[in-house]
Amino acid sequence: MSLKLSRCARELFLKTSSIKGRQHGVHLVPHRSSSCNLKEAMAEQIKIHREKVIKFRKEHGKTKVGEATIGNIYGGMRGLPALLCETSYLDPNEGIRFRGHTIPETLCELPKPECDGGEQPYPEGLFWLLCTGCIPTKEQVEFVRDEWNCRGKLPKHIKTLLLNFPKNLHPMAQLSAALSAMNIKSQFSKKLNTVKKDKLWELMYEDCMDLLAAITSIAALIYTHSFKTPIDPKIDENLCWTENFCHNMGICEPEIIDFMRLYMILHSDHEGGNVSAHAVHLVGSALSDCYLSMSAGINGLAGPIHGLANQEVWRFIQELVKKHGKTPTDDQVKSFCQDALKTGVIPGYGHAVLRKTDPRFTAQKEFCEKHLKDDPNIKIVWQLFKIVPPLLESLGKVQNPWPNVDAHSGAILQAYCITEMNYYTVLFGVSRALGTMAWIIWARALLLPIERPKSYTTDKLIQMVGSSGTCKKK
Ligand SMILES: CC(=O)SCCNC(=O)CCNC(=O)[C@H](O)C(C)(C)COP(=O)(O)OP(=O)(O)OC[C@H]1O[C@@H](n2cnc3c(N)ncnc32)[C@H](O)[C@@H]1OP(=O)(O)O
Numbered sequence: 001m002s003l004k005l006s007r008c009a010r011e012l013f014l015k016t017s018s019i020k021g022r023q024h025g026v027h028l029v030p031h032r033s034s035s036c037n038l039k040e041a042m043a044e045q046i047k048i049h050r051e052k053v054i055k056f057r058k059e060h061g062k063t064k065v066g067e068a069t070i071g072n073i074y075g076g077m078r079g080l081p082a083l084l085c086e087t088s089y090l091d092p093n094e095g096i097r098f099r100g101h102t103i104p105e106t107l108c109e110l111p112k113p114e115c116d117g118g119e120q121p122y123p124e125g126l127f128w129l130l131c132t133g134c135i136p137t138k139e140q141v142e143f144v145r146d147e148w149n150c151r152g153k154l155p156k157h158i159k160t161l162l163l164n165f166p167k168n169l170h171p172m173a174q175l176s177a178a179l180s181a182m183n184i185k186s187q188f189s190k191k192l193n194t195v196k197k198d199k200l201w202e203l204m205y206e207d208c209m210d211l212l213a214a215i216t217s218i219a220a221l222i223y224t225h226s227f228k229t230p231i232d233p234k235i236d237e238n239l240c241w242t243e244n245f246c247h248n249m250g251i252c253e254p255e256i257i258d259f260m261r262l263y264m265i266l267h268s269d270h271e272g273g274n275v276s277a278h279a280v281h282l283v284g285s286a287l288s289d290c291y292l293s294m295s296a297g298i299n300g301l302a303g304p305i306h307g308l309a310n311q312e313v314w315r316f317i318q319e320l321v322k323k324h325g326k327t328p329t330d331d332q333v334k335s336f337c338q339d340a341l342k343t344g345v346i347p348g349y350g351h352a353v354l355r356k357t358d359p360r361f362t363a364q365k366e367f368c369e370k371h372l373k374d375d376p377n378i379k380i381v382w383q384l385f386k387i388v389p390p391l392l393e394s395l396g397k398v399q400n401p402w403p404n405v406d407a408h409s410g411a412i413l414q415a416y417c418i419t420e421m422n423y424y425t426v427l428f429g430v431s432r433a434l435g436t437m438a439w440i441i442w443a444r445a446l447l448l449p450i451e452r453p454k455s456y457t458t459d460k461l462i463q464m465v466g467s468s469g470t471c472k473k474k
């Protein structure tokens with residue numbers, strides 16, 4: 001969805017926010033805090049940004065940025081400019097920018113491990129960027145790591161809950177339930193009516209930091225309980241968030257941990273309108289705490305045409321290999337895809353907003369070109385990349401025939417011996433918590449109200465449009 005500001009709105013926007021123009025969209029140059037404490041750095045940003053928003057809304061509260069059509073209403077609000085999200089912006093051709101930074105820029109600019117040969121940046125640094133708009137220093141990344149390490153102990157009842165689930169309960173259902181049950185910890189819901197509205201974000205910040213600290217241990221326990229022998233999650237304060245997560249899953253190889261850092265960054269945020277982010281934001285707007293809101297987001301992410309598509313992609317590749325072997329010919333791949341199209345979609349292809357190859361797909365491909373280029377499943381992913389787009393284009397109805405983020409990840413996880421495909425979307429969910437938690441803190445900081453768009457019945461719309469085809473005012 002591309003938000004077109006009217007000329008004067010854009011000029012004002014440019015004047016009120018010190019802006020550096022970029023090829024697509026705009027890139028704010030934020031105030032850079034010297035504090036290593038994330039909450040203090042956010043408090044500085046929030047003060048500045050609140051003033052900007054108040055001024056902007058006062059001067060342009062009635063400026064139009066688009067119009068709702070009957071097509072928007074029936075079409076899943078596709079293209080309707082209706083939401084605010086400060087943490088990231090999605091350009092249909094360029095892909096996501098995290099606080100103005102493209103994927104390649106983000107991967108290049110964020111602090112990386114200095115030892116163990118790690119090439120991928122710390123997700124802790126991405127969280128700092130999403131929360132503050134600034135690339136963090138090494139010390140600021142360490143602050144986030146230390147905070148998460150000291151907050152990460154799982155409550156006993158969460159372990160009991162997870163260990164009592166049937167092993168075949170889908171891991172996404174387990175994650176959603178465990179997050180909801182974490183709400184016993186929420187300071188936000190306990191103290192909601194005791195603090196001034198403009199301080200609510202501080203309670204939300206504390207809860208979100210606790211959630212992010214615990215979600216990796218929850219996800220690791222889901223993995224070991226469902227598929228291995230349960231490991232009681234432990235936090236080693238000398239390790240980073242991703243290392244602790246992987247170790248608790250029983251994974252210690254540095255190359256896999258490095259890929260996990262990349263995975264956690266790539267899946268974190270995709271502006272505000274995708275199902276999972278929007279669900280978190282919507283539920284949060286009713287002043288539900290972050291645990292209940294994140295649980296709602298996880299339920300949305302578990303849908304097969306949203307986050308679960310990565311599981312579906314792996315199922316698709318497995319069926320292809322079962323039918324045509326490990327090295328299918330291009331003709332075999334094509335006819336397999338044509339058959340699949342008779343009854344469903346090709347998972348991992350298409351997008352509601354993107355119109356080019358997803359840069360998150362490209363980042364994973366580049367990682368594989370370096371580390372996994374001879375893996376037979378990775379080769380099939382690349383073969384599909386060659387064959388599927390023209391096939392989808394030939395249908396004449398698919399808006400975007402190119403691969404999305406989900407087209408690649410399953411084959412990489414398989415190569416790294418994480419073979420349980422039902423688990424894949426849990427990894428996505430852990431990553432998505434980074435973006436949605438950053439935004440839910442900001443949503444409370446900006447005092448955003450309860451979300452409540454207007455709905456209509458078809459008869460009411462017919463009456464409003466009238467015989468002339470133009471909307472009559474009631
Ligand atoms: C993290 C993420 O959520 S990324 C997306 C992950 N999902 C997938 O990979 C599942 C496969 N892709 C899809 O189902 C779709 O492309 C979506 C859900 C992602 C986007 O949906 P839309 O915005 O409605 O796509 P679009 O406007 O292009 O759809 C037009 C038509 O093309 C079809 N189409 C779109 N993508 C595909 C595909 N990959 N394979 C076959 N047909 C497709 C749609 O089903 C629709 O058909 P219809 O008119 O007969 O109902």
Ligand SMILES: O=C([O-])CC(=O)C(=O)O
Nearest residue numbers: 269270273274275352404
């Ligand atoms: O933006 C979307 O609608 C889906 C998506 O790619 C994501 O949420 O990562």
